[in-house]
Amino acid sequence: MKTRIVLMLLGISLVSSCKNTSPSSEGTTETTPKKVEVSERKIIDLSHTYSDETVYWVTAKEFRLDTVFEGQTDKGYYYSAYNFSTAEHGGTHIDAPIHFAEKGQTVDEIPLEKLMGSAIKIDVSNNAFNNPDYLITIDDLKAWEAKEKTPIPDGSIVLLQTGFSKYYPNKVKYMGTDERGEIAVKKLHFPGLSPEAAKWLVEQRTINAIGIDTPSIDYGQSEYFKSHVILLSKDIPAFENLTNLDQLPNRGFEVIALPMKIQGGSGAPLRIVAVIK
């Protein structure tokens, strides 16, 4: 989904609201006819599809789609329907705070305001792409701030681009192994956010949510999932297995991340899009 759209979403509100606030007809003589403003928005889908190829944690139940019916019915109309089963945490999904924080929000309790709003992208792919054990550092975050000449804005959704989504769904390249089960855990290799950088983000900045284009916000070799604990303990949800981050600017876009609303869920499949102004 990368097409230019016209008069969509933000665009429409823009037109009507600007009309209301425009002073053009107050105190000046209007010499040109009013024109309808058309604003262009680009919607980018940051979500992988769910299928047999969807990448899951090596110990997690994978996605399965079962056919209920597919074809012409005896009443003369076509009909198709399926059932599916999955772990909450697989493919493009959200970690709700309670995934690693006992008193944290469940996925249905996360305020929508945290999941919809202004976002930034921090591209560490030059450092991470050839190092599947790369840990994103405080310096990586500060480098974004220096380049953009601003601290990470309060309330941002922060997306971390390692470049690894390029490998998806090749499990060996994307996460270090295509083996399954407990024995494969030690073979996981992919970049993540260092606990030091996670701590810096929650203590020195005020962010609404975080996302990454690898299977986990902690790197593959993590044993204690400290970045998860640090972020989720502060009710900052994490989006994992994102894609298409290379199509985003460093800032100046919105993210809308809407998880399946599972009551009491520790996470859920997530449909996440970016809207570029």
Next chain:
Amino acid sequence: MKTRIVLMLLGISLVSSCKNTSPSSEGTTETTPKKVEVSERKIIDLSHTYSDETVYWVTAKEFRLDTVFEGQTDKGYYYSAYNFSTAEHGGTHIDAPIHFAEKGQTVDEIPLEKLMGSAIKIDVSNNAFNNPDYLITIDDLKAWEAKEKTPIPDGSIVLLQTGFSKYYPNKVKYMGTDERGEIAVKKLHFPGLSPEAAKWLVEQRTINAIGIDTPSIDYGQSEYFKSHVILLSKDIPAFENLTNLDQLPNRGFEVIALPMKIQGGSGAPLRIVAVIK
């Protein structure tokens, strides 16, 4: 989710874009300092949660959440995770065109532009609320147009409010029966869109998507699901089991409807929100 939010989503873009297009500094003397405009947005969640109580079609596999782990790990951190299984079509969900149209789009193929944009609400609850077999008529649609003094705008997402979400999840009141299986199909009673009105919408107007606060866009007593066939054959997806429509105005709001991205799916769980300007 009904809180007022400030500088969210549409708000932020509005400020910057209005600055660019405002003629206030062109050809006039500016006497007042520029001020930052703060716009308030209200986000309304139109989605029911998934739980043991979620309403499904009487023949469909219901939602089930299984605990994988919940508690302190031997490494000292808290952890919880679940698996789940469900029919695609249950709770607040989307019908993809292929659900009733053999050549229609699967759920992952629906363009995001159809799922995000300007919306209207047509409130038929006065007619439907005490008549669980009510069929929404062409006259109901025309009554909205007469009242609002405009045809249904091109590209609208059309939400139909019958008032029945008030009964959710009481299955007897919401859909006529709490029995399960084929034998219960004939006992289904809830309002829907008449095939005539569906035909009028696809032939006389140009809408992007449609939604309703009952289990199905066809009414409970439907045998041939004609409104489904008419709408889905034109690649107009349908949102079912919506809630909180009573909190929406008749127009002047946006809908963002993001389904789980199931490859080849005939539908999917849907998280759908409205943003009121």
